[in-house]
Amino acid sequence: MLSETYPASKKEVLYLKIANILAQQIRSGVLKVGDKLPSIRTVEKIYQVSINTAKQAYMELEKKGFIEARPKSGYFVSSALQRKLSVPSVSAPDTAEAREPGDLLKKAFDSLSIPGMTQLSFGVPDPSLLPVEKLNRSVVKMLRTLPDSGLAYDTPQGSFNLRKNICHWAFVWGGNLREDDIITTSGTSNAFYNALMATTKPGDTIAVESPVYFNLLQIAYSLGLKVIELPTHPLTGIDPDALKSVLHKIQACALISNFSNPLGSCMPEEHKKAVVKMLAARGIPLIEDDIYGDIFFNDKRPVPCKAYDEEGMVLWCSSVSKTLAPGYRVGWVAPGKYKDKILRQKLLQTIGIPSLYQEVVADFMQNGRYEHHLRNLRRALHANSLQYLSAIEEFFPEGTMVSRPKGGFMLWTELDKRVNTVDLFETALKYKISITPGRMFTLQDQFYNCMRLSYGLNWTPEIRDKLSLLGRLIKNMI
Amino acid sequence: MLSETYPASKKEVLYLKIANILAQQIRSGVLKVGDKLPSIRTVEKIYQVSINTAKQAYMELEKKGFIEARPKSGYFVSSALQRKLSVPSVSAPDTAEAREPGDLLKKAFDSLSIPGMTQLSFGVPDPSLLPVEKLNRSVVKMLRTLPDSGLAYDTPQGSFNLRKNICHWAFVWGGNLREDDIITTSGTSNAFYNALMATTKPGDTIAVESPVYFNLLQIAYSLGLKVIELPTHPLTGIDPDALKSVLHKIQACALISNFSNPLGSCMPEEHKKAVVKMLAARGIPLIEDDIYGDIFFNDKRPVPCKAYDEEGMVLWCSSVSKTLAPGYRVGWVAPGKYKDKILRQKLLQTIGIPSLYQEVVADFMQNGRYEHHLRNLRRALHANSLQYLSAIEEFFPEGTMVSRPKGGFMLWTELDKRVNTVDLFETALKYKISITPGRMFTLQDQFYNCMRLSYGLNWTPEIRDKLSLLGRLIKNMI
Numbered sequence: 001m002l003s004e005t006y007p008a009s010k011k012e013v014l015y016l017k018i019a020n021i022l023a024q025q026i027r028s029g030v031l032k033v034g035d036k037l038p039s040i041r042t043v044e045k046i047y048q049v050s051i052n053t054a055k056q057a058y059m060e061l062e063k064k065g066f067i068e069a070r071p072k073s074g075y076f077v078s079s080a081l082q083r084k085l086s087v088p089s090v091s092a093p094d095t096a097e098a099r100e101p102g103d104l105l106k107k108a109f110d111s112l113s114i115p116g117m118t119q120l121s122f123g124v125p126d127p128s129l130l131p132v133e134k135l136n137r138s139v140v141k142m143l144r145t146l147p148d149s150g151l152a153y154d155t156p157q158g159s160f161n162l163r164k165n166i167c168h169w170a171f172v173w174g175g176n177l178r179e180d181d182i183i184t185t186s187g188t189s190n191a192f193y194n195a196l197m198a199t200t201k202p203g204d205t206i207a208v209e210s211p212v213y214f215n216l217l218q219i220a221y222s223l224g225l226k227v228i229e230l231p232t233h234p235l236t237g238i239d240p241d242a243l244k245s246v247l248h249k250i251q252a253c254a255l256i257s258n259f260s261n262p263l264g265s266c267m268p269e270e271h272k273k274a275v276v277k278m279l280a281a282r283g284i285p286l287i288e289d290d291i292y293g294d295i296f297f298n299d300k301r302p303v304p305c306k307a308y309d310e311e312g313m314v315l316w317c318s319s320v321s322k323t324l325a326p327g328y329r330v331g332w333v334a335p336g337k338y339k340d341k342i343l344r345q346k347l348l349q350t351i352g353i354p355s356l357y358q359e360v361v362a363d364f365m366q367n368g369r370y371e372h373h374l375r376n377l378r379r380a381l382h383a384n385s386l387q388y389l390s391a392i393e394e395f396f397p398e399g400t401m402v403s404r405p406k407g408g409f410m411l412w413t414e415l416d417k418r419v420n421t422v423d424l425f426e427t428a429l430k431y432k433i434s435i436t437p438g439r440m441f442t443l444q445d446q447f448y449n450c451m452r453l454s455y456g457l458n459w460t461p462e463i464r465d466k467l468s469l470l471g472r473l474i475k476n477m478i
Numbered sequence: 479m480l481s482e483t484y485p486a487s488k489k490e491v492l493y494l495k496i497a498n499i500l501a502q503q504i505r506s507g508v509l510k511v512g513d514k515l516p517s518i519r520t521v522e523k524i525y526q527v528s529i530n531t532a533k534q535a536y537m538e539l540e541k542k543g544f545i546e547a548r549p550k551s552g553y554f555v556s557s558a559l560q561r562k563l564s565v566p567s568v569s570a571p572d573t574a575e576a577r578e579p580g581d582l583l584k585k586a587f588d589s590l591s592i593p594g595m596t597q598l599s600f601g602v603p604d605p606s607l608l609p610v611e612k613l614n615r616s617v618v619k620m621l622r623t624l625p626d627s628g629l630a631y632d633t634p635q636g637s638f639n640l641r642k643n644i645c646h647w648a649f650v651w652g653g654n655l656r657e658d659d660i661i662t663t664s665g666t667s668n669a670f671y672n673a674l675m676a677t678t679k680p681g682d683t684i685a686v687e688s689p690v691y692f693n694l695l696q697i698a699y700s701l702g703l704k705v706i707e708l709p710t711h712p713l714t715g716i717d718p719d720a721l722k723s724v725l726h727k728i729q730a731c732a733l734i735s736n737f738s739n740p741l742g743s744c745m746p747e748e749h750k751k752a753v754v755k756m757l758a759a760r761g762i763p764l765i766e767d768d769i770y771g772d773i774f775f776n777d778k779r780p781v782p783c784k785a786y787d788e789e790g791m792v793l794w795c796s797s798v799s800k801t802l803a804p805g806y807r808v809g810w811v812a813p814g815k816y817k818d819k820i821l822r823q824k825l826l827q828t829i830g831i832p833s834l835y836q837e838v839v840a841d842f843m844q845n846g847r848y849e850h851h852l853r854n855l856r857r858a859l860h861a862n863s864l865q866y867l868s869a870i871e872e873f874f875p876e877g878t879m880v881s882r883p884k885g886g887f888m889l890w891t892e893l894d895k896r897v898n899t900v901d902l903f904e905t906a907l908k909y910k911i912s913i914t915p916g917r918m919f920t921l922q923d924q925f926y927n928c929m930r931l932s933y934g935l936n937w938t939p940e941i942r943d944k945l946s947l948l949g950r951l952i953k954n955m956i
Contacts, residue, residue, distance in 0.1 A: 130629050136621050143614050151608050153804045186664060186828040193827050202680060219826050326631045327833050348697050349671050350664040354832060355805050
């Protein structure tokens with residue numbers, strides 16, 4: 001696989017200048033914690049810059065933790081200013097030749113089956129966060145309700161009932177989908193795999209985030225695809241301009257638009273619109289992994305790119321694997337123009353997926369139990385994220401940078417340059433802590449001083465001890 | 479896709495001569511129904527021919543319905559001699575350029591969802607043949623027994639308990655497998671798909687039976703593979719010599735060794751041994767679909783090719799989709815040397831398959847319920863096959879040829895050359911009968927006068943009426 005890069009932006013100096021002026025005002029106390037900042041329009045006028053530059057200045061301040069956005073109210077000087085750690089850098093993938101991260105992935109997976117391991121590596125919800133009893137009751141109910149008890153082959157397109165409920169569910173973000181627009185799959189992985197398979201052929205090039213979910217790199221490799229890693233902002237995801245500059249080189253684009261894994265970034269609506277538009281204009285499909293979209297910590301579900309898809313060029317992939325039942329392997333794709341191709345692929349690969357679990361998930365969605373459960377899950381994960389963040393601030397060395405996800409499961413940390421997280425991974429394993437080294441999230445020689453931590457496990461004194469231990473291990477490497 | 483053929487055998491004349499002499503003796507009454515024939519060794523000595531030629535002569539007589547083999551007793555003049563219809567011809571794929579069978583597959587699948595359709599097209603067991611209540615009880619039991627109720631991700635290799643039971647189960651045919659040799663999959667389709675994916679790359683050529691299971695052609699197409707269709711005997715499957723003559727052109731071979739779909743052929747043990755040996759000597763993997771192996775009508779399970787695999791070059795694929803629960807999507811592959819590659823593929827495609835159903839199947843195997851169920855299923859399908867055969871003899875026009883499967887689900891019929899089963903398919907649909915046209919089972923312009931009929935549906939007066947109607951429709955086309 002080859003990997004390329006995007007040339008640095010020209011607007012850099014201007015937005016940084018504005019950000020620095022405002023940061024100075026905050027530091028000097030001209031603007032105090034809780035104060036409202038001038039609107040972006042005002043900044044545009046005062047500094048005589050484009051609205052994009054004004055926005056970039058605010059994003060820079062948000063990234064640094066100086067300010068925070070409040071829905072429908074504007075920007076305020078952040079109370080998190082007291083936080084010691086800043087968020088990680090915007091990634092800048094270099095042009096070096098791509099290299100596989102070796103057997104790191106296998107090692108990380110193998111660590112899962114070691115007894116007594118504190119699993120901070122993979123993004124799975126704590127079992128206590130899942131509604132086991134309710135789901136089991138639904139399984140028994142559906143066994144009795146389904147005419148064939150789930151013994152017959154399902155249709156290749158999947159349960160009508162589930163597809164109907166997914167469409168209802170998509171109303172929340174304005175999704176205008178009909179049952180016939182959906183194909184159910186064996187989890188999001190399978191949706192994503194099939195979406196990439198349907199939209200590319202071996203030798204094609206795709207654009208992705210950087211750092212990027214490691215399984216996406218593996219899928220691309222297995223399908224014979226080249227990968228361009230785009231510079232990615234820890235709060236707002238890929239820069240639409242960066243994508244624009246490589247449009248002539250790519251045959252597809254694959255993104256986790258909401259609460260990306262591993263960065264936790266969430267693309268602003270304007271970015272989503274811009275990305276969908278520029279890709280559609282070139283006839284380039286967008287494969288959107290929206291598995292984390294329902295796990296938001298603010299008051300509103302972020303809209304997926306699919307909401308802006310007028311041409312049938314966005315393949316929206318999701319599932320209940322991160323929210324309800326990883327083991328059910330129930331996911332789906334709304335593949336737009338690629339429906340027939342994906343139906344055919346599914347037929348060949350598996351014929352169909354089990355009916356029973358599809359009906360259980362449909363039942364859960366239909367009766368409002370899913371929304372009820374999600375509210376609890378979001379609260380719990382949000383609380384976890386804050387606890388983990390505080391512990392990192394307390395135990396990790398000064399200079400550590402850490403993301404501020406507003407949803408999902410993941411913290412991305414950027415450590416001192418002297419720390420190699422591949423070594424840290426090996427050392428931590430001896431203390432029964434499993435982390436994910438940054439190198440797994442790229443094909444280039446970068447992110448060696450980064451790691452992903454999942455806060456899926458519920459906060460306990462034991463987790464605190466493990467994070468404290470992890471902090472000591474990091475300090476020993478500096 | 480390209481397709482090639484195998485030159486006609488030189489030994490043809492000799493074995494036919496011997497067969498004709500014996501047939502003459504049977505016709506003239508020298509040998510009577512129930513009489514035992516001389517052993518193959520004796521034929522070898524009397525006629526001064528090779529043992530292979532002697533065997534071919536007997537296979538020819540068996541094919542024509544003159545004689546039948548009784549396990550461990552030798553060959554006898556067949557009581558089925560009274561049958562009016564002979565078995566179909568040995569296939570002789572031509573060298574014409576390969577052509578896709580168009581949208582036949584989609585049409586056939588679509589016909590499944592038409593209400594009131596008598597489904598003779600697909601090989602699925604009648605719902606009444608499946609142990610619904612016992613399986614449901616096992617589902618409820620496993621929900622309570624599994625530590626995570628099946629909510630957690632399964633490991634990529636699959637349930638240890640199921641893999642252990644598959645190995646125990648394989649003892650029946652002398653399978654020397656350990657748990658670690660098996661990977662569970664989403665049905666046999668998924669095992670087969672992954673086995674082909676792991677052993678080939680786009681542009682490679684594979685050798686297959688002819689007629690060949692249509693999904694195999696579709697999978698080959700989707701993976702960018704070329705296909706060589708081999709001449710295939712309706713009783714004994716592909717001719718090892720035919721395979722031998724194309725070894726230099728192929729990178730893999732894919733077969734349904736036992737009760738092939740659609741022919742119903744079952745490879746003799748010597749053929750299996752010879753095929754495994756010649757492929758291994760060339761380092762060519764054999765992908766073996768053994769989904770029908772447990773549905774035998776004689777007294778012994780036929781051995782799969784995997785039993786003779788010393789080099790880890792046979793990828794043995796099977797499932798419970800035809801025997802116990804199509805909708806569970808529980809299958810497996812024993813992939814020999816290709817294990818790591820398939821594990822990796824499974825991880826990318828689906829992560830894993832649901833645990834619950836794997837445990838239910840393991841439970842069923844472990845407690846002897848599976849064997850008990852299979853005995854009933856075999857009896858029922860055998861009875862069905864005889865009823866369907868009789869009805870075909872009664873209602874189909876003279877000159878119709880039909881296979882005599884000794885296991886599995888399928889009858890292959892060869893009709894008068896004037897009958898085009900693609901047209902018959904369309905006509906029959908109007909009468910709510912779904913059949914599978916022969917053209918679906920090849921990439922060449924052949925089998926237009928053939929069709930596959932499944933006897934999975936239990937025998938009823940209605941089925942009899944439908945077969946009678948089908949016979950009339952066929953007669954109308956002559």
